[in-house]
Amino acid sequence: MKTGKDTHTGGFLGALGTIIQSLRTGFQRLEDTALVMVLLGMLGLAVYQIVLRNFFGYSLSWIDPLNRVGVLWIALLGAMVGTRLDNHIKIDLASQLLPVWLGRWIKRLVALVAALALALLSWHTWRLVEDERAWGMASVAGIPVWQLQLIMPIAFGIMALRYAWMVFFPVLTPTALPTEDLAREIGPGADRNTAAPRDKDAAS
Amino acid sequence: AAGTVAMELRIATLLPDGTGEVRALRQASERLSAETDGRVTLRIFPGGVMGDDQAVERRIRAGQLHGSLVQSGALARVYPNVQILNAPFIFDSYDETDRLRAEFDDDIARELAERGIHTFGFIDGGFAYVMGHQPTRSVEDLQRARVWLPANDTFSLQVARAFGVSPITLNISEVLTSLQTGIVDTIMAPPTAALTLQWFTRVDYITDMPLIYTYATLYVHDRHMSRLSEDDRAAVDRILRETTEQIDANARENNRAAFEALLNQGLEHVQLTDTEIAAVRDKAGLAHEVLIREGEFSRDWHERLMSTLEDYRQNGR
Amino acid sequence: MNLTLYFGIAVLALLGMPLFLVLLSIAGVGFSLADLDLIIIGIELYRLTDSTVLVALPLFAFAGYLLSEANTGQRVVRVSRAIMGWLPGGMMLIALLACAFFTMLTGGSGVTIIALGALLYPALTSSQYDDRFSLGLVTTSGSLGILLPPAIPLILFGIVAQQMDIAIDIIDLFLAGLMPALLMILALYGYGLWANRRQPIELTPFELREALSALKESFWELLIPVIILGGIFSGLLVISEAAAITALYVLIIETLVYREVGFKALVRAMRESMIMVGGILLILGAALAFTNLLIDAGIPTLLFNLIGDRIENPLLFLLLLNILLLILGAFLDIFAAIVIMAPLVLPLAMQFGIDPVHLAIIFVANMQIGYFTPPVGMNLFIASYRFKKPIMELYRATWPFLIVLLGVVLLVTYIPWFSLALVR
Numbered sequence: 009m010k011t012g013k014d015t016h017t018g019g020f021l022g023a024l025g026t027i028i029q030s031l032r033t034g035f036q037r038l039e040d041t042a043l044v045m046v047l048l049g050m051l052g053l054a055v056y057q058i059v060l061r062n063f064f065g066y067s068l069s070w071i072d073p074l075n076r077v078g079v080l081w082i083a084l085l086g087a088m089v090g091t092r093l094d095n096h097i098k099i100d101l102a103s104q105l106l107p108v109w110l111g112r113w114i115k116r117l118v119a120l121v122a123a124l125a126l127a128l129l130s131w132h133t134w135r136l137v138e139d140e141r142a143w144g145m146a147s148v149a150g151i152p153v154w155q156l157q158l159i160m161p162i163a164f165g166i167m168a169l170r171y172a173w174m175v176f177f178p179v180l181t182p183t184a185l186p187t188e189d190l191a192r193e194i195g196p197g198a199d200r201n202t203a204a205p206r207d208k209d210a211a212s
Numbered sequence: 213a214a215g216t217v218a219m220e221l222r223i224a225t226l227l228p229d230g231t232g233e234v235r236a237l238r239q240a241s242e243r244l245s246a247e248t249d250g251r252v253t254l255r256i257f258p259g260g261v262m263g264d265d266q267a268v269e270r271r272i273r274a275g276q277l278h279g280s281l282v283q284s285g286a287l288a289r290v291y292p293n294v295q296i297l298n299a300p301f302i303f304d305s306y307d308e309t310d311r312l313r314a315e316f317d318d319d320i321a322r323e324l325a326e327r328g329i330h331t332f333g334f335i336d337g338g339f340a341y342v343m344g345h346q347p348t349r350s351v352e353d354l355q356r357a358r359v360w361l362p363a364n365d366t367f368s369l370q371v372a373r374a375f376g377v378s379p380i381t382l383n384i385s386e387v388l389t390s391l392q393t394g395i396v397d398t399i400m401a402p403p404t405a406a407l408t409l410q411w412f413t414r415v416d417y418i419t420d421m422p423l424i425y426t427y428a429t430l431y432v433h434d435r436h437m438s439r440l441s442e443d444d445r446a447a448v449d450r451i452l453r454e455t456t457e458q459i460d461a462n463a464r465e466n467n468r469a470a471f472e473a474l475l476n477q478g479l480e481h482v483q484l485t486d487t488e489i490a491a492v493r494d495k496a497g498l499a500h501e502v503l504i505r506e507g508e509f510s511r512d513w514h515e516r517l518m519s520t521l522e523d524y525r526q527n528g529r
Numbered sequence: 530m531n532l533t534l535y536f537g538i539a540v541l542a543l544l545g546m547p548l549f550l551v552l553l554s555i556a557g558v559g560f561s562l563a564d565l566d567l568i569i570i571g572i573e574l575y576r577l578t579d580s581t582v583l584v585a586l587p588l589f590a591f592a593g594y595l596l597s598e599a600n601t602g603q604r605v606v607r608v609s610r611a612i613m614g615w616l617p618g619g620m621m622l623i624a625l626l627a628c629a630f631f632t633m634l635t636g637g638s639g640v641t642i643i644a645l646g647a648l649l650y651p652a653l654t655s656s657q658y659d660d661r662f663s664l665g666l667v668t669t670s671g672s673l674g675i676l677l678p679p680a681i682p683l684i685l686f687g688i689v690a691q692q693m694d695i696a697i698d699i700i701d702l703f704l705a706g707l708m709p710a711l712l713m714i715l716a717l718y719g720y721g722l723w724a725n726r727r728q729p730i731e732l733t734p735f736e737l738r739e740a741l742s743a744l745k746e747s748f749w750e751l752l753i754p755v756i757i758l759g760g761i762f763s764g765l766l767v768i769s770e771a772a773a774i775t776a777l778y779v780l781i782i783e784t785l786v787y788r789e790v791g792f793k794a795l796v797r798a799m800r801e802s803m804i805m806v807g808g809i810l811l812i813l814g815a816a817l818a819f820t821n822l823l824i825d826a827g828i829p830t831l832l833f834n835l836i837g838d839r840i841e842n843p844l845l846f847l848l849l850l851n852i853l854l855l856i857l858g859a860f861l862d863i864f865a866a867i868v869i870m871a872p873l874v875l876p877l878a879m880q881f882g883i884d885p886v887h888l889a890i891i892f893v894a895n896m897q898i899g900y901f902t903p904p905v906g907m908n909l910f911i912a913s914y915r916f917k918k919p920i921m922e923l924y925r926a927t928w929p930f931l932i933v934l935l936g937v938v939l940l941v942t943y944i945p946w947f948s949l950a951l952v953r
C-alpha cells in the first residue's frame with residue numbers, strides 16, 4: 009500500500025487521516041463562520057430596521073421574526089462549538105473533588121450518556137422537522153419553518169458525535185469554565201491588562 | 213375501535229386563568245364528568261402556557277393537547293375562509309355581524325370538520341378599532357401615523373399595505389412601552405384587549421368605525437374526539453356547544469361594555485364624516501381584492517359575504 | 530424505577546453533565562413516563578424564537594466581550610482614580626465603582642474580573658491594602674453591576690415573566706435595580722473603611738488636569754451608558770434595538786476610534802461571546818421544556834396549594850425564598866437559576882402580594898451572591914484562574930464581603946421600597 013510519497017504519515021491510512029483531519033478543520037471553520045455570520049446578520053438587520061423606522065417611518069415585518077430565529081441558531085451553533093471546546097455550563101463537583109484517574113473515567117461515563125441523550129434529541133427534533141414539513145405551513149421571511157428547524161437535529165447530531173469521541177478521548181478540564189478564552193487570557197498575552205497603565209506621569 | 217376508557221381532553225388557550233371563558237370551560241368539565249360518570253373531563257391550560265397558536269397546533273399533532281380556544285385566524289392555515297368575517301371595514305353594527313354569523317358559522321364549521329377539526333361554535337371577539345395619540349379622521353391620517361401591527365400577522369399586513377399604511381411591527385409585549393415613548397402612536401385592537409393590556413392608558417382617541425370583526429372558536433381535533441365512545445362524543449359535543457354559546461353571549465356583552473369603559477376612561481370619540489366613510493370603504497374594497505389575491509379567503513366566499521350584507525341592508529334579512 | 534432514573538440524572542449532573550442536557554433528560558424521562566411524544570422537546574426548543582427581547586442577549590454579550598478585548602478596563606480605572614482617588618478608601622472605592630461600571634457596560638456578561646482583575650488587584654495591594662482584602666474585594670466586585678442596566682439577568686427574568694403572561698416592563702426592572710445596586714456599593718465601601726481603619730493608606734490627590742485628561746481619553750466609552758439609557762428611556766429604541774446600537778457603537782469605537790481591536794480579536798470576541806450566549810440560550814430552551822413538563826404534570830398548582838395552605842405570612846415566604854435562592858445560587862449559574870426557578874416562584878409570590886418587579890430584584894440580588902458561594906461560583910473560578918490562587922484561599926478572602934452583601938440582600942428583600950420607589 010505504500011505509495012512512496014507519504015512516507016512519514018504511513019501510506020494510504022496516513023493519507024486518509026490527513027484528509028479526515030483537513031475535513032475536520034474545514035468543518036470547524038465552517039461552524040465558527042456560521043456562528044459569527046448569524047450574529048453579524050442579526051446586528052445588521054436590527055440596525056437596518058432602526059434606520060428604516062426612525063428615518064423612513066416604516067418597518068419590514070420579516071426582520072423581527074427572522075432575528076428571533078437567529079436566537080435559536082445562536083443557541084445551537086454556540087452549543088455545538090461549545091461542545092467541541094468542552095465548554096458548557098455544568099455543576100461538575102467531581103473534577104474538583106476526585107483524583108484525576110477517577111475523574112477521567114467519570115468523564116467517559118458522562119460523555120457516553122450525553123452522546124446517547126443527544127442522539128435521541130437529534131432523532132426527535134428530526135421528527136419535528138418532518139412533521140413541520142408535512143403539516144405546518146408556517147414560514148418566516150419566506151423561508152418554511154421546517155428549514156429553520158433543521159439546525160436542531162444537525163447540531164444535536166454533531167454534539168452526539170463529539171461526546172461519543174470524548175468517550176474514547178476524554179478531554180480533561182479542571183473546572184466548568186469557558187476554558188479556551190481564559191487560557192488565552194492567562195497564557196500568552198495575559199499581561200496585556202497587567203501591563204502598567206500608560207501613565208503619563210510615569211512617562212515624563 | 214373507540215375506547216370507553218377515561219379521557220382527559222386537554223385544551224389550551226391564550227386567555228388568562230380567571231377570565232369568564234376559562235371559568236366556563238372549567239364548569240363544562242364538571243358537567244361532562246357528571247354526565248359521563250367521570251369518563252371524560254377537560255384539562256384547561258390557560259394563559260398561553262403551551263405557547264402561541266403554532267406551538268399549540270404542533271402539540272395537538274403530537275398528542276400532548278387535543279384542542280384549543282383560539283382566534284379563528286389561527287385556523288387559516290387549515291382553511292383560509294375561516295377568516296371571511298375578518299374582512300376589514302364591512303360592518304356597521306353587531307346586528308350585521310349576527311346576520312353574517314348566521315349565514316357563515318355552520319358552513320365554516322362543516323368545512324373545518326371535513327379537514328379533521330371538530331368545532332363547537334364561534335365566540336364574539338368584538339370589533340377592533342383604531343386608537344391613538346392623535347385622532348384618525350381619514351385614510352390620510354392613518355397613512356401619516358406610526359401604526360403598530362403584530363409581527364408575522366400576514367392578514368393585517370396585507371390590509372395595511374392596501375391602505376397605504378407603512379406599519380411598525382413589534383411584539384405584543386412591547387406595545388405598551390412603545391406607545392408611551394412614541395415608537396408607535398396608533399394601534400388597532402378590540403376594546404377588551406386595550407383594557408386588559410393597559411394600552412388605553414397610553415392613547416387619547418378612538419375612531420368610531422369598526423375596523424375588523426374578530427371572533428374565536430373552540431375546537432378539538434377529530435383524531436382525539438374519535439377516541440371517545442359514541443355516547444361520550446355526543447355528550448362532549450352537546451356540552452361544549454352549550455358552553456361556547458354561553459361564552460359567545462357573555463362575550464358580546466363584555467365587548468359592548470369594554471367599548472363604553474374606554475370612553476369612560478376619557479378616550480375621545482372620533483366620528484367620521486360620510487365622505488370619509490365612503491373613502492375608507494373604497495380603500496377597503498381594494499384591500500379585499502388584495503386579500504383574495506393573496507389567498508387569505510376565496511372570491512366565492514367574498515361575493516357571498518358582500519351580497520348577504522347588501523341584502524340585509526336593503527331588505528333587513 | 531422513575532425515582533431511580535431521576536436520581537441517576539441528578540448524579541450525572543453532579544458528575545459534570547452539561548446543564549442543558551440535565552434539564553432535557555429530566556424533561557425527556559418525564560414526558561416518556563407520561564406517555565407523551567418526545568417531539569414536544571423540539572417544540573419547546575423552537576419557542577426560543579418567541580421573544581424579541583431575547584435578541585438583545587447576543588448583541589449585548591458581543592459588545593461586552595469586545596470591550597474586554599480593548600483597553601477599556603484601564604481607561605475606566607484611570608477615570609475612577611482621577612475622580613475618586615482623593616477620597617478615604619479611594620482605591621477601594623475605585624475598584625467598586627470601576628467594576629460596577631464595567632459590568633454595567635457589558636450587561637453582566639461575566640467578563641468583569643477578566644477585564645479588570647489583573648489591573649485592580651495589584652493596584653489595591655500597592656496602595657497598602659492587605660492581600661487577602663484586595664483579593665476578596667476584586668472577586669466580590671466582579672458581580673456588582675449586575676443590577677444595573679442593561680443587566681442581562683434582569684432582562685432574562687422579564688422574558689420569563691412575559692412568557693407567563695405577567696406584564697413586567699423591562700424598563701421598570703432597570704429602574705428598580707438602581708437603589709439596591711447603590712446600596713451594595715455603599716455597604717461594601719463602608720465595610721472596607723471599617724476593615725482598614727487601622728491601616729495607613731495613601732490617597733491620590735485630586736488633579737484637575739489628570740481628571741480632564743482621563744475623561745477625555747475614555748470619552749467615547751463613557752458615552753455607552755448614555756446611549757443605552759438614553760435610547761431606551763427616551764423611547765427611540767426598544768431593548769433589542771438598544772442592544773444592536775450598543776454593539777454597533779462599541780464595534781465602531783474600538784476598531785476605528787481607539788483602534789485597539791484588530792480583525793483577529795474582533796472575530797475572537799464574536800465567537801467567544803456567542804459560545805457563551807449560545808450556552809445560556811440552550812439552557813433557556815431546555816428550561817422551557819422542563820417547565821412544560823412541570824406544567825403538564827400540574828406541579829405549579831400542586832406547589833401553590835402546598836405552600837399556600839401551610840404558609841400565610843408573606844415574610845415567612847420571603848425568608849424561605851431567600852434560603853432557597855441562596856442554596857440554588859451555590860450550585861447553579863445565575864441564568865440557569867432564573868430560567869428554571871422564576872416560572873415556579875412568580876405565581877406563588879404574586880399570590881403573597883409580592884410585586885413581580887420586586888421579586889425580580891430579590892431573585893437577581895440573591896443570585897449575585899451565588900457568584901462567589903462554593904461549590905459553584907463563577908467569580909471564584911474566574912478569579913482563581915486570573916490571579917493563580919487556589920479556590921480555598923478565595924473562599925477565605927471573600928466570606929466577609931459575602932456577609933455584607935447578604936445583609937443588603939435581606940434589606941432589599943424585606944423593604945420593597947428600595948426596589949419600587951422609582952417604579953410605582
Ligand code: NA
Binds near residue numbers: 638639640673
Ligand atoms: Na460580572
Ligand code: NA
Binds near residue numbers: 859
Ligand atoms: Na455559587
